[in-house]
Structures are given as structure tokens and as C-alpha cells.
Amino acid sequence: MTWFTVLIAVVGLERLAELVVSKRNAAWSFARGGVESGQRHYLVMVVLHTALLVGALIEVWLRRPAFLPVLGWLMLALVLAAQGLRWWCITTLGRQWNTRVIVVPGLPRVTGGPYRFISHPNYVAVVIEGLALPLVHSAWITALVFTLCNAVLLWVRIRVENRALDSLPVAASGVLPDARVRP
Template identity: 60%
Template structure:
């Protein structure tokens, strides 16, 4: 079990790195007139994601969940893939990526990297990690509780983000003039 605690602590360290990047990107966005949306749900999101990490350790150690290789190794691969996808999103968005919903008015939507494949790939990473990380060591109760709480929160977050992106989208380009 000690290696699982190391894995969860590494994910916690990754979260701290995300917050450092987000703070820097918040300053970048605000200098460019960035507007924050959805402040009300942000503390709930932070608490839920902190609870995921705490729940992983509490359930594994408190309930004595055993490591089952047939489940644990595939879930470890999925948890690592979720981290890779998250950092691909961060790298693609550059200074526009944030843990908060901050939109700089007039900037076009990003359609490169994972955003060429889907509109909100970072949330796919969140969903996969929320199920996979606990299941690496059989913490099925944590996986189920996190998912049950995360689904409505993600619905709020997606509505907020889509509205924010729609409100700040640049106007469509005028059609090119044609000559007869």
C-alpha cells in the first residue's frame, strides 16, 4: 500500500503545480481584460477534488482495500493517461488555461491539440481520473461518491464555461465580397 500513497501524493503535487500555472495564467488573463465566470462553484470544485485524494487514501487504508492487479494496473494506466491529457490541454491552451473560468474577450476559441478532437478534453481527463485513481487500489466507494458528486458539478461547470466562451467570442468575420 505505501506505493499507492506515493501515487496519490504525486497527484496532489501535480495539483499544486496546476495551481501555480493557473495563478500565473490568471494574472496574464487579467492584464488582458479577462473576465471570471462561475466563482460560486469554484470552491465546491476545489473541495471535491481535495476530497477525491483524501478519500483514496482513507478508503484504502481505513477499509483495507487490497490491490487487485487485474483492475489496478489498467486503472493506473488510465490515471496516467488522464494526467497526460490534462497536460496536453494545458500546453495547448498556454496562458489561456486555468482552473477557473476566465475568458479574455475577443480571443478566438482554440481548435488545436486535443481541442481539435473535442470541445472540453480537460473534463474527460477529470472524469477518467476520478474513476481510475481510486480504483487503482480498489477504492470503489471513493470512485462512486466522487463520480456521483462530480457529474452535477461538471454540468454546472460546462454550462458556465460554454456561456462564458459564447459571450466573449469574437464576431464572425464578414463574408468576402464577390464580384460579378
Template identity: 60%
Template sequence: MVMPLITAGRLLEVVVARRNTRWAMARGGVEFGRGHYPVMVVLHIAFLAGIVVEIALASRPYVPALTWTALTIVFLANLVRWWCVQTLGPQWNTRVIIVPGLPLITHGPYRWLRHPNYVIVMAEGIALPLVYGAWTTALLFTVANAALLSVRLRTENSALRLATSP
């Protein structure tokens, strides 16, 4: 039951992101990092598909302590993910879009971390596959996501510097 809920959550994120993209562009938003965005989409689709494929092909033992710990992390990660979405409001997006003149958000989870959503993605990238014992997917996604995040963080930090510099 976890995978359908997670997939539904991702689809809801796409709906929210598209709505917020229209909002941002109507206010003069500028998108950064268009080149890496399709790679990110493919990686996240492959992540969910990889879990399903690994469940089907690998015969892994059920380890209750691992499953329940991983499930707790997934649950908490999703609570914080939606806290991020709520905190950023229409500025939240799966794309890097900066609307000129808007202040940097420094409350909610952004009070403690500049990019809390990426910490969430990393935690869930490990935990969600481990709910099912899909450690190969957890490992492959973690490595691929780290490479992608190195590009994504540079892009986003550059965009934020431009947006907040006088």
C-alpha cells in the same frame, strides 16, 4: 508512490492557474462562475483525501488487472491533461476566465473535443481510486463531479458563446 505524484501535479496546476489568472486579468479577462469554484476546489481536495482515508480504513484485496489498468488510465489521463495545459498556454485555468478578443482554441485535443480536460477528470475520478481498490471514493466522486460538471459546463459554454459571438 502514485498519490504523492498526483498531489504534486495538482499543486503545480494551482501554480500555473494562478500565473495564468494574473495574465488573463492583466489583459481584461472576465471571470465566470465564481460561485461554483470553491465547491470545485473542496470536491477535488476531498477526492484526494477520500482515496487516502479509504485506503487506510478499508481492507480491499489487491487485484493486479484492475490496478494496472487503472494506473494506465491515470498515466494517460495526466499526459492528455498536460497536453491541454500546453495547448491552451496562458488561457488554461482552473477558473473560467475569458479574455476578450482571443480566438477559440481548436487545435491539440480541442480539435476533437470542446472540453477534453473534463473527460480527463471523469476518467481519472474513476481510475485513480481504483488503483488502490477505493471504489467507494470513485463512486462518490463520480456522482458529485457529474453534478458539478453540469454547472461548470453550462457556465463555460455560456462564457465561450459570449466571447465568440460578434
């Protein structure tokens, strides 16, 4: 169980790193006239994602489920794959990536990287991680509750995000203009 606690702590630190990047990118976006949408559901998202980490720990420490090697190692591989997909999304979007829904008028919609294949690849990573992370140590209650709550949240979030993104032009090349890399 100690190693699972370490895993959750590492994922928590990764989430904090995301928030640092997000805050920097939000300031960049707002300085360029960025418009935020969906503020009402953002706190729910923060609470739910925090509850995933805390819930998985509490469930494992209280229920003390057995570590099932086949399930555990497969779920760990999925967690790592989800992290890879998430950071591919972050690097592809560059300064436009954010944990909030902020669009900068005039910047084109990104259609490169994983966005070539699916409109919201980061949410694929979130769904995979939300199911797989607790199941690394058989915390099936947390996996089930998070997955159901997250489905409702993503239904709201994706609708908000699609409305906001509809205001952006699509870049012909799928790559952001040079403005993306300027400080």
C-alpha cells in the same frame, strides 16, 4: 498501501503545479481585461477534488481492500493517460488555460490540439482520473461518490464555461495569436 499513498502524494503535487500555472495564467488574463465567470462553484470544485485524494487514502487505509493486479494496473494506465490528456490541454490553451473560468475578450477560442476532437477534453481527463485513481487500489466507494458528485459539478461547470466561451471568436487556424506567448 504505502505505494498507493505515494501515488496520491504525486498526484497531489501535480495538482499544486497546476495551481501555480493557473495563478500565473489568471494574472496574465486579468492584466489583459479577462472576465471571470462561475466563481460560486469554484470552491465546491476545489473541495471535491481535494476530497478525491483524501477520500481515496482514507478508504484504502481504513478498509484495506486487496490490490487487484489486473484492475490496479489498468486503472494506473488510465490515470497516466488522463494526466497526459490534461497536460496536452494545458499546453494547447497556453496562457488561456486556467482552473477558473476566465476569458480575455478579443482572444479567439482555441480549436487546436485535443479541442479539435471535443469541446472540453480536460473534463474527460477529470472524469477518467476521478474514477480510475481510487480504483488503482480498489477504493470503489471513493470512485463512486466522486464520480456522482463530479457529474453534478460538471453539469454546472460546462454550462458556465460554454456561456463564457460563446463570447470568443473562433480562430480559423485553431491556434492562438502571438499574444498567447507574450509574458
